[in-house]
Amino acid sequence: MANKGPSYGMSRQVQDKIDSKYDPDLEQILVEWINRQCGSSVGKPEPGKLGFQAWLKDGCVLSELINSLHAGDKPVKKIQSSSMAFKQMEQISQFLNAAEQYGVTKTDMFQTVDLWEGKDLAAVQRTLSALGSLAVTKDEGTYNGDPNWFFKKAQENKRDFSDDQLKAGKNVIGLQMGSNKGASQEGMSYGRPRQIL
Numbered sequence: 001m002a003n004k005g006p007s008y009g010m011s012r013q014v015q016d017k018i019d020s021k022y023d024p025d026l027e028q029i030l031v032e033w034i035n036r037q038c039g040s041s042v043g044k045p046e047p048g049k050l051g052f053q054a055w056l057k058d059g060c061v062l063s064e065l066i067n068s069l070h071a072g073d074k075p076v077k078k079i080q081s082s083s084m085a086f087k088q089m090e091q092i093s094q095f096l097n098a099a100e101q102y103g104v105t106k107t108d109m110f111q112t113v114d115l116w117e118g119k120d121l122a123a124v125q126r127t128l129s130a131l132g133s134l135a136v137t138k139d140e141g142t143y144n145g146d147p148n149w150f151f152k153k154a155q156e157n158k159r160d161f162s163d164d165q166l167k168a169g170k171n172v173i174g175l176q177m178g179s180n181k182g183a184s185q186e187g188m189s190y191g192r193p194r195q196i197l
Helices: 009-020 024-038 049-056 060-068 085-102 112-116 121-138 163-170
Strands: none
Touching: 024 049, 024 060, 024 121, 049 060, 049 121, 060 085, 060 121, 085 112, 085 121, 112 121
């Protein structure tokens, strides 16, 4: 963690809660997928959260991953490993822009500091899972891995109804509206009848 001491009190509780969302099983799936997708040239990280962060921290592995999901023109033109912090963060930023263009929603994206400073590696896992789900859903032939690792996103299922079908549907009372069968007050009694003296 860059130039930051340990946190205490409420900050520590918040960081512990964020850290508890990290999934070691998902880490193994993501590492296996990235290795199949990019090839053995990206290597494998040390097991655990810190190894996972160190492996992805310079942004080169992430850039290789997003480029491998494109058959033609590659979104990240220049992948260059550097020990300078701003270059590494720029490489991560290029990956995030390319992932957004690929279709990953902003709510599924992590911030650069989440990875670089190790603030929220669970968010990094969520972004990579969303990217894997999109690759499985798009089915462009660029996905290398087990399709069961990621869920397939729902796709539009457009239906065209004829005018006759639409008119017939207007006569049906939906179950959410209740039922009109047996709609009378016969047999209903509330309390004792009125006593007249």
